[in-house]
Amino acid sequence: xxxxxxxxxxxxxxxxxxxxxxxxxxxxxxxxxxxxxxxxxxxxxxxxxxxxxxxxxxxxxxxxxxxxxxxxxxxxxxxxxxxxxxxxxxxxxxxxxxxxxxxxxxxxxxxxxxxxxxxxxxxxxxxxxxxxxxxxxxxxxxxxxxxxxxxxxxxxxxxxxxxxxxxxxxxxxxxxxxxxxxxxxxxxxxxxxxxxxxxxxxxxxxxxxxxxxxxxxxxxxxxxxxxxxxxxxxxxxxxxxxxxxxxxxxxxxxxxxxx
Numbered sequence: 059x060x061x062x063x064x065x066x067x068x069x070x071x072x073x074x075x076x077x078x079x080x081x082x083x084x085x086x087x088x089x090x091x092x093x094x095x096x097x098x099x100x101x102x103x104x105x106x107x108x109x110x111x112x113x114x115x116x117x118x119x120x121x122x123x124x125x126x127x128x129x130x131x132x133x134x135x136x137x138x139x140x141x142x143x144x145x146x147x148x149x150x151x152x153x154x155x156x157x158x159x160x161x162x163x164x165x166x167x168x169x170x171x172x173x174x175x176x177x178x179x180x181x182x183x184x185x186x187x188x189x190x191x192x193x194x195x196x197x198x199x200x201x202x203x204x205x206x207x208x209x210x211x212x213x214x215x216x217x218x219x220x221x222x223x224x225x226x227x228x229x230x231x232x233x234x235x236x237x238x239x240x241x242x243x244x245x246x247x248x249x250x251x252x253x254x255x256x257x258x259x260x261x262x263x264x265x266x267x268x269x270x271x272x273x274x275x276x277x278x279x280x281x282x283x284x285x286x287x288x289x290x291x292x293x294x295x296x297x298x299x300x301x302x303x304x305x306x307x308x309x310x311x312x313x314x315x316x317x
Contacts (some may be wrong), residue, residue, distance in 0.1 A: 067160040068114075073231070075242045075258035079306025084134060086144065088259075089300035090195060090202060091127035092222050092267060094292045095238050098122050098282065103153050106281050107165050108247035114154040114162055116237045121293070122282055123152045123164075123238060124274065126204035126220055127300070128195050132176065146173040147193035149206045149218050151280040154238065155245045161254055163243040167280035170206045170218075184255075185248045200224045201270065202297070208279075218274035224297045225266035234294055235264065253308040259301040267297040 069076070100113035100120045107113065113120040126149040131139025139145075150169040156162050170191040171177050180188040193206045201223050208216040228235065243256040269292060278284040 068156055069160050069162055071162065071236050071240050073236060073240050073261050078256040081306065082135065082304045083307050084132065084305040086132040086139065087130040087300055087302045089128040089130050091125060091298045091300060092202065092204065092220060093238060093296040094124045094269065094272065095121045095294040096286050096290060097293050098286050102282060106153065106167060107155055108245055108252050110252040111155045111157050111165065111245045114156040116234060120154050121238055122277060122286055124218065124277060125150050125152060143173055143175055146171050147195045149204060149276065151276050157245055157254060161243060162241060163245045163254060164241050165245050168276060170208060185246060213279050216275055216279040218276050219271065221271040222295060222297060223268040223270055225268060228264040228266060231264060235296065238294065239264065255308045256306045257303055259303040262298050262301060265297040267295045269295045
């Protein structure tokens with residue numbers, strides 16, 4: 059079980075989404091995901107988080123995730139998902155967070171996407187750090203390759219080239235595997251206000267994965283030391299064929315973080 063100093067009543071890590079919303083704001087599917095994680099000290103992460111949010115930790119350590127996948131058919135409310143504008147490769151750099159209300163989530167430091175219009179909408183409406191990139195996802199048998207090179211905004215040319223071999227299904231996820239995948243919301247700074255956007259989806263179907271190749275500088279472009287990636291092998295590499303996802307409306311924290 060993880061503990062985060064100074065924050066009371068932290069919710070448990072659960073494979074099932076809490077019942078936090080009735081009305082769906084957004085729906086989409088996340089397909090062919092690869093999760094790559096490195097351990098990092100919380101003091102390196104805390105300055106990169108929104109106000110009112112702290113690094114979530116497991117046994118005193120937090121993590122930086124590089125997650126590559128295919129976004130599929132983003133839709134609003136009950137409307138059908140968009141086949142072109144709502145479907146594109148994505149690669150994000152994310153951190154693990156807990157807010158003053160004890161809600162666990164993720165904080166995105168960058169989200170590469172290959173469709174310019176969704177990038178502009180996400181940046182303008184939600185203040186999310188989406189960036190426009192040239193991207194591809196290709197699969198041959200059990201090997202899947204992801205490629206991304208940033209176009210706008212900078213640093214132009216920031217990139218990731220990842221190749222993994224999909225392994226056996228994960229029957230019983232470890233505490234770490236639950237910690238980095240069972241996340242039921244995102245924390246974000248929205249025009250100076252700390253907001254939490256809840257999500258829900260079925261249990262992750264997870265597989266072990268072998269990292270065949272990883273050439274990237276997105277983690278350092280996201281504000282973390284390059285040594286996080288270069289000095290140690292990833293502590294976890296997972297694959298998932300994906301899940302359908304729903305997002306509820308944003309909510310604000312209800313208590314202040316103790317100093």
